Amino acid sequence: MLRIKEGGLSTTVQDTGRFGNYHIGMPPSGAVDQYAHRIANFLVGNEADAATLEMTYSGPTLEFEEDALIAVCGADMSPSLDGEAVSTWTAIGVDAGQSLEFQFATEGARAYLAVAGGVDVEQVMESRATYTLIGIGGYEGRTLEAGDELPVGEPAADAQEGATVDDDVVPDYGSEDTIRVVMGLCDYRLTDEGRDVLLGTQWKISDEADRVGYRLDADVDIQDLFEEREQPFGAGTDPTNVVDLGYPIGSIQMAGQPIVLMRDAVTGGGYATVGTVVSPDRGTLAQGRSHETVTFESVSVDEALTIRESWNDQLDALREELLG
Amino acid sequence: MADNVIIEAPMPGVFYRRPDPEEPVFAEEGDDVDAGDKVALIGVMKSFHDVTVDTDGVVTEFLVDNESEVEAGDALLTVAPS
Structure with a gap:
């Protein structure tokens, strides 16, 4: 006890x-x-x-x-x-x-x-x-x-x-500030410049980052990153709204500011999710303290799978070493 | 009288002098406080950490403004132990 x-x-x-x-x-x-x-x-x-x-x-x-x-x-x-x-x-x-x-x-x-x-x-x-x-x-x-x-x-x-x-x-928690993401599901909604801003900005972890979502701040108007369009039936009026979809865990939801959805987050909704943090880097992000900054780096699905595989291999080796 | 004691932020977050925006502040400069009294809050990750004093004394000065951002190690206020 x-x-x-x-x-x-x-x-x-x-x-x-x-x-x-x-x-x-x-x-x-x-x-x-x-x-x-x-x-x-x-x-x-x-x-x-x-x-x-x-x-x-x-x-x-x-x-x-x-x-x-x-x-x-x-x-x-x-x-x-x-x-x-x-x-x-x-x-x-x-x-x-x-x-x-x-x-x-x-x-x-x-x-x-x-x-x-x-x-x-x-x-x-x-x-x-x-x-x-x-x-x-x-x-x-x-x-x-x-x-x-x-x-x-x-x-x-x-x-x-x-x-x-x-x-x-x-890990050296203070030094790791690159968070790798696979772009999508709704990155088609971003302008080319909007995508560059998302990936080129140093995002500051807000005071409201928690197990539900890591809210990120920067002097960026999120709506400006999106293509103008006539919103389809079923989507909200804001340019960041889409017809409801499932949110991948680790996805970057563009709700007024980027919010990386963590393990207690809502599972779906009508905000565009423009990228998904690769699973090992969600742990890195979760060690990020409020006011520290992070930058997103785009990787392909194949690269993401390799990153996850090597993470799994490392943990399997440690398990083998410690549990036999 | 002993030297002023500086109370530092143990974590990053937002510094609050009130329990709620509508409520009075926990303490004013010049107030007598007892060891263990709550004098402020730090809000981080939607949780609140109580900032308490560890000696009896008088609050001499608040060094940061209400609702401003603080970093771990920032000096928040000073207390003159009695």
Whole structure:
């Protein structure tokens, strides 16, 4: 059992997501940085789909009721156990009764706490991921608060204290600002110049960037990027409106400003989505802090598939190394 | 009297001196405050972080304007410990 003493700014139980329900309007939720989430799990002997705690900017304070094996990956929040600093990206043994505390994130926006056995809240539609907008999954469908008690599952027998990863596996969150996108579905609505502006602008991550959408600011009038046309029947009157369509996860919705739709986002609607962030780069974007800037780089579908394949290969190799 | 204590923003976001646009400010310059009192908020990712003072004292100066953008490490206000 994990006892939450302070919830932190926004801490939720997350996993690899709730799949297969997009057609009924249910987004997948799950850890927005799957890279850090999965490596944290592998370090403590869990499979990728075990639930971790996703901690945003400021982590929770929590107490362990039993001995545990934990790992913290992602944004650097300087975790400490009973006041003693502990390593990140490393499996750490915890004694029953010890308290884990975090500082504010200095690089990156989100850290993941994995516990051997996984956070064992009840599954909803085959996932433990929290979807706070409708209050399902995770712990009572909400962010954690003082007094919450989270069950922990049965650890794998051979999970080892001290397991760690090479330094080159650990991202440098401050330096990565290129987000690769496949243009479409509605980029035909942009003028050539509009496309150049979208790809040539340094977009600033707004204060309202969250698990639903990363809102991006710049001194750009979005309507000016679009071809003029007589709006078709069924589309709204704004030039950025189209006849309703499904929104790919990671798509860039042009709703007054570009909004990259994240894992808790609406699944469809009538705004033009002009590009889709390749899946590994959604994790990079999710580590982007408010006021940092990002630039979009256009890649082909083939390049996107190669990027995803090498991401999968890297994680498979780490899983093999850590879980055997 | 001890030196003024500077309270810094622990995260980037928007600095708010009121709980709600219609409500009074949490504290004015010159107000007495107790350790743990909330004196401002930082809004980020549609969540709000409470800015609290960690000593008893008097708020001497707000260094940033209400609803302005702040970065992690920015000095927000000063408190003279009593």
